Amino acid sequence: MDNNSKKDQKPKKQLSNYARFSGIAIQMFAIIGVGTFSGVKLDEKFPNENNLYTIFMSLTSVIFAIIFVIRRIIAASKNN
Template sequence: MIDPKNKPTPNYIKYSAIAFQMLATIGVFAFVGYKIDEHQGIENFLYTALLGIVGVAASLYQVIRSLNKDR
């Protein structure tokens, strides 16, 4: 008898979860940058752009780490 708790997770669920994790990471970093810009009174969204790029780098690091862990 197969135990449903030990059933492997389908790939599409893993990869869609990774996509949502990337979206959340980038969104949080960009939101924090937006709030810093708003607080400092900066009109050209400097911190939003910088922290958005940091968020992309952080999310790519998370993806690479999680994909290497699955091997």
């Protein structure tokens, strides 16, 4: 019996990891999407030649998303 419970634990743990990391990816895309959308709206409201708000907000949101992912991965590795 003890051997079967260990076999059942492994697929559940893998599934949990897949769910956790797919959730992180979705959150990362959401952060980047909101940042880029905000930049586009700012460029529409305050027009300029090079769409600087879109560029700045996109890059800033990518940096925040990367920091978010790194923190979540570190926290997940500490829990295991």
